[in-house]
Amino acid sequence: MNSKFKRGTLEKQLFDLPSEVQFCKKCVMSNQRPRIIFDEEGVCSACRNTAEYKNKIDWAEREKALIELLDQHRKTDGSWDVVVPSSGGKDSAFVAHQLKYKYGMNPLTVTWSPLRYTDIGFKNYQAMCDAGFTNLLCTPNGKIHRKLARLSFEELGDAFHVFVLGQLSYAFHIAVKFGIGLVMFGENGEAEYAGNPAVVDRPYVSSDIWTKIYLKGNKLKDLIQYGIENKDYLCKADINEADLKFYSPPSVEEMEKAGILGKHFFGYYTKWSPQESYYYAAEHTGFQANKERTEGTYTKYASLDDKMDGLHYFMKYIKFGFGRTTDDTSHEVRDGHLSREEAVALVNRYDGEFPSKYFQDFLDYLEITEEHFWDVADSYRLEHVWKKEGDSWALRNKVQ
Incomplete structure (x- = not known):
């Protein structure tokens, strides 16, 4: 990695990035996206795998495979037969509704609470x-959750990481608890946004590769141990194993006993948009939708939601x-909803816009100052990506 990375080594994704920035010739995605692959023609793996490959898939055959899968798990006694992690957002609502009303399943929806609900997010959840x-909403211990969020912000560059942990894991604990062998998520991010080619065209991902793909290369216990040893706001007395249960997936033995193969993707069986x-x-x-632009x-x-x-x-x-904006426009270019030229214009207009609306809520939640926020944020600027121009930062390379 072409950078003197200032923080610790917990954010392992940063050490595998190409030292030269490149943008896809078909969409506007950067080669700095973790796990993405660019071919000799300068086209990213998302365009190859999702735009070109998906257009060759026999979606009628995929639907037959979905029905066969659902029939294997379908229950006739009125009990739940599939768990759908769902915030009430558009994607999970689509999956849950399709499974219940089109395919005749009886889904149990489960929600790992956002760090702080927005009004529209909670309204959509209730809708x-x-x-x-039926929905089970899990809200974790707020005291430890906030400390873990701050730790994740400082050492992983992402306070949202603690939400991802529970979003991935909580659903499987509920599935194990109720003996439900199928857990159905929405899209496969590795396929839709470019990532590990080994899991692009797969109906599910097993738990043994979650850590590397979704958890920035770290297990929760490693993150907590680092915090206890290096932070004055976290100590062993804060840690209660019961409160941490839903941040990590069940054991392999528990999953196998419940007949759970892993994280299934509805997007494998239907063309995702x-x-x-x-x-x-x-x-x-x-x-x-929101009344104003995000x-x-x-x-x-x-x-x-958050x-x-x-x-x-x-x-x-x-x-x-x-x-x-790069994520959104790249997907819409692949879906045929935008031209690359339109995507470039949108990226140059909106990408990197500072989210000021809830910034004070963010500072209050983590119990940090604005000065500390920028100290942490600026420490994550890689030398081959950013340059200092006076008192300001500028990208070394922009999509064209």
């Missing part, structure tokens, strides 16, 4: 429940040199 779903999920959820589950991008309907979302995407911009 999903009102659309015909975030925009179409929005239209569907708005019609069938009462999902509502900071950092041009859309109004994605990742609306006040901390904006800072999550902004820190990605700091760490990797691309942000939320």
